[in-house]
Amino acid sequence: MKNKIIEGFSKLTKEEKINWLTQQYVQGSNELKNILKQYWNQKSELQKIHDEFTENTISNFYIPYGIAPNFLINNEIYAIPMATEESSVVAAAAKSAKFWLNKGGFKTKLLGNIKLGHVHFIYKGNKAKLQQWFQCQLKEELIKESIDITKNMRIRGGGITDIELVDKTEELESYFQIKGSFNTQDSMGANFINSCLEQFSITFKEEFHKSNIFNEEEKENFQIIMSILSNYTPDCIARAEVKCKIEDLKDDSGISPKEFAWKFKQAVKIAEVEPYRAATHNKGIMNGVDSVVIATGNDFRAVEACAHTYASHKGKYTSLTHCEIKNDEFNFWIDLPISLGIVGGLTKLHPLVIASLQILNNPSAEKLMQIVAVAGLAQNFAAIRSLITTGIQKGHMKMHLINIVNQLGATEKEKQYIVNIFKDKTISHHLVSSELEKLRNTPK
Ligand code: MEV
Numbered sequence: 001m002k003n004k005i006i007e008g009f010s011k012l013t014k015e016e017k018i019n020w021l022t023q024q025y026v027q028g029s030n031e032l033k034n035i036l037k038q039y040w041n042q043k044s045e046l047q048k049i050h051d052e053f054t055e056n057t058i059s060n061f062y063i064p065y066g067i068a069p070n071f072l073i074n075n076e077i078y079a080i081p082m083a084t085e086e087s088s089v090v091a092a093a094a095k096s097a098k099f100w101l102n103k104g105g106f107k108t109k110l111l112g113n114i115k116l117g118h119v120h121f122i123y124k125g126n127k128a129k130l131q132q133w134f135q136c137q138l139k140e141e142l143i144k145e146s147i148d149i150t151k152n153m154r155i156r157g158g159g160i161t162d163i164e165l166v167d168k169t170e171e172l173e174s175y176f177q178i179k180g181s182f183n184t185q186d187s188m189g190a191n192f193i194n195s196c197l198e199q200f201s202i203t204f205k206e207e208f209h210k211s212n213i214f215n216e217e218e219k220e221n222f223q224i225i226m227s228i229l230s231n232y233t234p235d236c237i238a239r240a241e242v243k244c245k246i247e248d249l250k251d252d253s254g255i256s257p258k259e260f261a262w263k264f265k266q267a268v269k270i271a272e273v274e275p276y277r278a279a280t281h282n283k284g285i286m287n288g289v290d291s292v293v294i295a296t297g298n299d300f301r302a303v304e305a306c307a308h309t310y311a312s313h314k315g316k317y318t319s320l321t322h323c324e325i326k327n328d329e330f331n332f333w334i335d336l337p338i339s340l341g342i343v344g345g346l347t348k349l350h351p352l353v354i355a356s357l358q359i360l361n362n363p364s365a366e367k368l369m370q371i372v373a374v375a376g377l378a379q380n381f382a383a384i385r386s387l388i389t390t391g392i393q394k395g396h397m398k399m400h401l402i403n404i405v406n407q408l409g410a411t412e413k414e415k416q417y418i419v420n421i422f423k424d425k426t427i428s429h430h431l432v433s434s435e436l437e438k439l440r441n442t443p444k
Contacts, residue, residue: 010056017058035059049349065295065352067359068093072105073240073374080375081356082291087399089287092382093375099385103244106377108370111237114161115339117193117229119178119201125218127167130176133213134165138204142178145203149195158185160196174221178204181235186365188298188341190229197227231302232309233339238366240373241333242381249330253389261330263388264323268332271319278319281380282311285320285334288379292372293338296360297346297353303338303372310337321380332381336373340365397427404432414439 004024012020018036026032036059041047051057063085071078080097082090100106123130142163150159162181169175178200182193201224208214208222249257249264271281286307290300311317321334342365346353357363360371386392401422405415414436421435 014051014058017056021058046351049351053346053349063294066090068097068375068378070094070097070101071371071374071378072097072101073371074108075105076361078361078371079359080292080371081295081359082288082375083294083352084287084291086287087403088396089291089379091395091399092386093288093291093378096378096382096385099381100242100244100378103242103248106240106242106374108238108240108374110366110370111239111335112235113183113366114235115182115184115189115193115229115233116235117180117182117197117227118166119180119197119204119227120225121176121178121204122174122221122223122225123176123218124174124221125214127169129213131165131167133211134178137211138207139163141207142200142203146196146199149192149199153184153192156185158183158189163200184341186342187344188302188339188365189344190299190302191344193229194227197229201227231305231339232337233306234310234313234337236339236369237335237337238369238373239333239335240370240377241331242377243329243331246325246328246330251385251389255389260388261325264330264332264384265325267384267388268319268321268323272322273318275317278311278317281383282307282320284383285376285380288375288377289336289338289372292375293340295352295356296340296342296368296372297350297356298340299345303340306337306339321377332377334373334377334380336369336376338369338372340368340372342368393427398422401427401432404429405436408433408436410436 006020006024009017009020018033022028022030022032039060039062041050041060047060050060063083065081065083067079067081068090069079071080080093082093084090143160146160153159159182160180161183164179164181166177166179168177180193180197180200182189182196184192205224209219214222246257246261249260251257251260255263268281271278286304289303289307293300293303307320308317311320320336321332323330323332325331341347342357342363347357348354357368360368363371383392386395401419402415404427405418410418417439418432418435422432425431
């Protein structure tokens with residue numbers, strides 16, 4: 001047990017890290033060493049870039065990088081790069097793209113691009129006095145003192161757009177916030193926002209203690225707790241939608257366009273009222289969203305946190321997409337709050353991220369937000385389309401079949417045979433395994 005604890009692991013070379021790890025955790029297994037090393041890139045400069053993204057790197061973890069072509073977005077055609085390990089996600093996106101290609105495609109717009117952050121603090125004094133001091137003095141000082149930090153961002157057209165004092169004392173005793181609003185242009189802006197907020201907090205503390213407006217007791221009871229951006233950005237939001245005449249909703253499952261539209265709308269309404277369904281419905285949306293977010297080197301944890309917080313902003317967890325039918329017209333849309341960057345972070349470092357942005361015609365961050373919203377909407381359309389017609393398993397298992405045969409160690413010839421056998425049969429792990437066994441036991 002003692003040997004499993006180590007000091008200075010980060011100082012070891014990659015080789016030493018692997019040796020130590022395998023010795024202490026898998027009895028020096030050469031097999032594990034080989035697995036870890038076989039993912040090292042032969043080009044040492046490329047490997048070095050990846051090694052340095054994070055700490056204690058010992059290998060690379062591959063996930064497939066695919067393309068969903070034929071997306072008509074605002075009258076332009078896109079091929080969308082998607083990084084995901086889940087089978088059917090790319091196929092579903094491509095299927096939706098094709099469905100909407102001859103129906104006007106996807107239309108998008110930006111509904112806002114404001115990001116937020118807070119200095120969270122405790123103040124036990126007179127509220128009116130604090131409010132007046134903030135408005136007449138502190139606000140200006142906060143902007144002035146962060147002028148060096150905001151300089152480059154202002155040159156690019158962004159910066160601080162507002163600073164407010166927020167009274168939160170009804171929710172937590174003596175709790176207030178300085179709420180900063182920011183426009184971070186083409187960057188996701190986390191570092192910029194956090195630097196501004198930390199400067200706000202320094203200025204605030206200094207000015208507060210210098211001020212003769214507050215008495216000693218108020219000064220003693222004043223505490224800044226923390227300064228941090230919020231990953232919830234309800235005012236940084238993209239809308240994507242599709243529209244068509246009901247009669248154009250033709251599906252090859254045999255369902256009539258009218259029934260399709262009605263069932264589709266009911267499925268969305270169910271996700272709007274039922275959190276159990278909303279969680280799965282939104283998970284499907286995030287299959288599309290995250291894949292593009294990862295392929296473009298953005299922070300999918302931030303994107304997930306934001307989407308799910310927004311899905312609960314009315315006090316109950318609900319669907320991120322909506323559907324209406326009016327005058328025989330079918331309308332399906334998503335409002336996706338999302339904060340993305342095309343500069344900063346991995347965006348200029350990871351060769352595949354650079355490639356993804358190139359494939360997308362080097363969009364601005366605002367345009368990328370809209371493309372990602374389309375990917376989410378398309379994914380949701382594909383999922384609901386399957387759910388209300390054939391069921392999800394048919395398509396999903398078809399895509400998953402290759403994973404099953406690979407797990408069973410099938411040869412290329414065996415794979416072809418199995419794929420052919422299950423062309424129009426129900427697929428399950430058990431059935432595939434017994435077919436393979438039958439084949440293997442057939443005398444040649
Ligand atoms: C699977 O990853 C996602 C779905 O369950 C989404 C949905 O049910 O809407 C198919």
